[in-house]
Amino acid sequence: MKINNLGSMGVNPYKRSLEKSAQTAQKPQAKEDKVEISSKAMDLQQTNEVTKARQEKIQAIKTQLENGTYTIDPKAIANGLLNFYKK
Structure with a gap:
């Protein structure tokens, strides 16, 4: 008695996926x-x-930093933050 592969009937899912990927790769x-x-x-x-105007302002700040004359105003920063979050 000879037993054949009845369920697969020569179907190879890996071969199908390779063929599909080859077809999609060939399409422009x-x-x-x-x-x-x-x-x-x-x-x-x-x-x-x-x-x-922005470049001039940046250059002015750079020269102040190099000279050591640049100062930070904490009240102006706090007011700016408050105005930003109030709006």
Whole structure:
């Protein structure tokens, strides 16, 4: 008496998964990533007035730090924190 594999009938799930992954790898991907910048964002990037004023302020603070004349006002910091959290 000969007993055959009745349940499997030559089905190999690993082979199927390999074939599926090979098929998906062969398909060209139609989707591409792209970034769009709004006109407002472009305007903000091009404004130099704000960046110039900021750079001047940063340079002034750097010179004060180098000279040792930079002082911190704790009351101004506390008022700023209170105003931030009250709003």
